[in-house]
Amino acid sequence: xxxxxxxxxxxxxxxxxxxxxxxxxxxxxxxxxxxxxxxxxxxxxxxxxxxxxxxxxxxxxxxxxxxxxxxxxxxxxxxxxxxxxxxxxxxxxxxxxxxxxxxxxxxxxxxxxxxxxxxxxxxxxxxxxxxxxxxxxxxxxxxxxxxxxxxxxxxxxxxxxxxxxxxxxxxxxxxxxxxxxxxxxxxxxxxxxxxxxxxxxxxxxxxxxxxxxxxxxxxxxxxxxxxxxxxxxxxxxxxxxxxxxxxxxxxxxxxxxxxxxxxxxxxxxxxxxxxxxxxxxxxxxxxxxxxxxxxxxxxxxxxxxxxxxxxxxxx
Numbered sequence: 394x395x396x397x398x399x400x401x402x403x404x405x406x407x408x409x410x411x412x413x414x415x416x417x418x419x420x421x422x423x424x425x426x427x428x429x430x431x432x433x434x435x436x437x438x439x440x441x442x443x444x445x446x447x448x449x450x451x452x453x454x455x456x457x458x459x460x461x462x463x464x465x466x467x468x469x470x471x472x473x474x475x476x477x478x479x480x481x482x483x484x485x486x487x488x489x490x491x492x493x494x495x496x497x498x499x500x501x502x503x504x505x506x507x508x509x510x511x512x513x514x515x516x517x518x519x520x521x522x523x524x525x526x527x528x529x530x531x532x533x534x535x536x537x538x539x540x541x542x543x544x545x546x547x548x549x550x551x552x553x554x555x556x557x558x559x560x561x562x563x564x565x566x567x568x569x570x571x572x573x574x575x576x577x578x579x580x581x582x583x584x585x586x587x588x589x590x591x592x593x594x595x596x597x598x599x600x601x602x603x604x605x606x607x608x609x610x611x612x613x614x615x616x617x618x619x620x621x622x623x624x625x626x627x628x629x630x631x632x633x634x635x636x637x638x639x640x641x642x643x644x645x646x647x648x649x650x651x652x653x654x655x656x657x658x659x660x661x662x663x664x665x666x667x668x669x670x671x672x673x674x675x676x677x678x679x680x681x682x683x684x685x686x687x688x689x690x691x692x693x694x695x696x697x698x699x700x701x702x703x704x705x706x707x708x
Contacts, residue, residue, distance in 0.1 A: 394425045394428055394429045394432070394439060394440070394441045394442065394443075394520075394521050395425065395441075395442045395443070395520065395521065395522040395523060395526060395536065395539065396423065396424035396425035396428070396443060396501070396521075396522065396523030396525065396526060396558075396560065397423035397424045397425060397426075397443065397477060397499075397501045397523065397525060397526075397565075398421065398422075398423040398424075398425045398426040398429075398441060398443040398444075398445060398454055398458075398468065398477070398501070399421075399422050399423040399426065399445070399450065399454065399476050399477025399478060399479060400419050400420070400421060400422055400450045400453060400454060400476065400477070400478055400479070401419065401420050401421070401422030401479050401480075401481060401681065401682060401683075402417040402418070402419050402478060402479070402480050402481075403417060403418060403480065403481050403482065403483060403680065403681070404416070404417060404418075404482065404483075405417070405418045405680075407483040407484070407485060407639055407640070407680065408483070408484055408485075409482065410482060411480055411482060411492075417480075418680075418681075419453070420457075420681045420682065420683050420684045421453075421454055421457045421458060421683040421684070422477075422479050422682055422683060423443075423477055423479070424523040424525065424558070424560050424646065425441050425442075425443045425523065426441075426454065426458065426682075426683050427643050427646035427647075427650075427682045427683045427686070428521060428558075428646045428649050428650045429441050429458065429461075429463050429683075430458070430461050430463070430650075430683040430684070430686045431646060431647050431649075431650025431651065431672065431683075431686040431687075432650050432653070432654060433461045433462045433463050434461070434686050434687065434688050435650065435651060435654045435687075435688070435689055436654075436689065437519075437654050437657060438464075439462070439463045439464065440463065440464035440465075440466070440467055440513070441458065441463060441464070441465060441467055441468050442467040442468075442504070442508070442509065442510075443467070443468050443469075443500075443501055443504070444468065444469040444470070444471045444474075444500035444501050444503060444504055444508070445468060445469075445470060445471070445476040445500050446470070446471060446473075446474040446475040446476040446500050447470050447471070447472050447473070447474070448475055448476055450475075450476035450478060451470060451476040451500075454468070454476060455468055457683075466510075467508070467509075467510060469500070469504070469508045470500075471498075471500035471503045474496070474498060474499065474500040474503065475494075475495075475496045475499075475500075476500065477493065477494070477495050477499060477500075477501070478493075478494040478495075479491050479492070479493050479494070480492045480494070481640075481642060483639060483640040483680060485637075485638045485639055485640065485641075486638040486641075487638070487641065489640055489641055489642045491642070493562075493564055493565070495565070498529075499529075499565075501526065501532060502528070502529040502530075502531075502532045503531065503532065504526070504531065504532040504535050504536070505531045505532075505535055506535055506538065508535070509535060509538075509539055511542060514539055514542055514543055515542060515543065515545075515546035515549075516546070516550070517553070518550070518552070518553050518554065518657060519553065519554050519556065519653060519656075519657050520539075520543055520553075520554075520555050520556065521556040521558060521649065521653060522536060522539070522540060522555070522556065522557050522558070522579070522583075523558055523560040524557055524558065524559050524560050524561070524572075524575075524576050524579060524596075525560045525561070525562050525565050527572070527575040527576065527579060528562075528565045528566045528567070528572070529565075529566075529567065533575065536579070537575075537578065537579060540555065540557075540579055540582035540583065541582055543555045543582065544581075544582040553584075554584045554585055554653070554656060554657070555582065555583050555584050555585070556583065556584070556585040556586075556587060556649075556653055557576075557579055557580060557583035557585070557586050557587070558587045558588065558649055559576065559586070559587065559588030559589075559592035559593065559595075559596055560588075560592070561588070561589075561591070561592040561595045561596070563595070569595075572595070572596060573595075573596050573597040573598075576596045576598070577596070577598070580598075580603060580606070580608060581607070583608060584608065584609045584610065585608065585609065585610040585611070585612070585653070585656070586600075586603050586608045586610075586611045586612070587611075587612045587614070587648075587649050587652070588612075588613065588614065589613070589614040589615070589616065589645060590613060590614070590615055590616075593613065600613050600623060601623065604623040604624075609624065610622060610623065610624045610656070610662050611623040611624075612648075612652060612662075612666060612669075614645050614648060614673075615633070616633070616641075617633045618632070618633050619631045619632040619633040619634075619670055620648060620666055620669065620670050620673075621666075622662045622663060622665075622666045624661075624662040624663075627662075627663070629662065629663035629666065631663070631666050631667050631670045633670070633674075634670065634671060634674040634695070634699065636674045636675075636677055636678050637678060638677045638678065639677065639678055639679055639680055640677065640679065640680050640681070640682075640685075641677050642682055643676045643677075643679075643681065643682025643683070643685055643686070644673035644674070644676045644677045645673060646676075646682060647669070647672040647673045647675065647676040647685075647686055647687065648666075648669035648670060648672055648673040649669065650669075650672065650686065651665075651668045651669040651671070651672035651673075651687075651692060652665050652666055652668065652669030653665075653669075654668075655668050655669065667696065668692050668696070671692045671695045671696050671699075672686070672687050672692055674695065675687040675691055675692070675695060
């Protein structure tokens with residue numbers, strides 16, 4: 394896992410403003426914190442490559458991840474920086490405003506080649522990378538170098554997967570207009586590309602063209618409408634699962650975690666996406682993101698009770 398990690402703080406009761414909140418509850422957050430926890434809870438051996446500040450929040454992040462069974466040797470501590478803090482409100486079913494506190498330089502933006510375990514990057518069966526790591530230097534060059542290094546090792550491990558999640562957070566970019574060209578460059582070294590309809594649009598990308606351009610698998614998240622996946626000559630769609638939404642912020646990260654674990658274990662893309670879609674629905678019924686990530690049996694239980702079968706259509 395390569396991406397941001399930090400803490401999330403929110404009022405303990407939905408439909409409470411930050412101004413009115415008498416207290417806040419905390420959990421690990423950020424792209425890598427959320428998806429990493431999701432992977433670990435689904436039984437995948439997981440290590441994070443990221444950075445935190447030399448503060449109490451950073452200490453909390455590392456300890457909490459270790460309690461989930463996640464390897465944190467790659468979570469660097471950048472002296473003189475502050476760990477990302479995100480405050481959010483939950484106004485179900487579809488309003489979840491987030492305020493990031495990321496004093497510059499944010500620790501993850503300082504990721505440099507010396508922080509990267511290059512042999513592991515080349516050899517592990519799955520690497521998931523956040524495109525938000527392209528937002529600032531030196532992390533931008535480090536991330537592009539990591540993707541290129543991974544691609545160069547592809548011939549030795551043809552079954553290995555490199556996943557690029559679009560993870561669009563315009564507030565993290567000094568100039569969001571730089572994103573489309575950089576994301577397109579990163580996609581050249583990815584086997585799997587994942588993003589929402591809005592994230593593909595923000596990157597000026599058409600999922601069909603990304604697939605035709607060389608990505609083996611392209612997964613598109615459609616929010617409450619479900620998700621779809623392009624692989625080979627197929628387009629498979631999974632309809633949304635009706636749930637009582639509490640907070641939708643972590644649903645997309647849950648989908649990425651369960652979908653990629655499914656691919657890692659040899660499931661067909663459509664089957665893996667069905668599990669990812671179910672994981673996202675489960676997390677949407679809970680207040681937090683990382684601490685809301687489901688276990689395999691929870692996904693199994695939800696899928697066992699579904700009335701709507703997988704909707705498959707050829708592209």
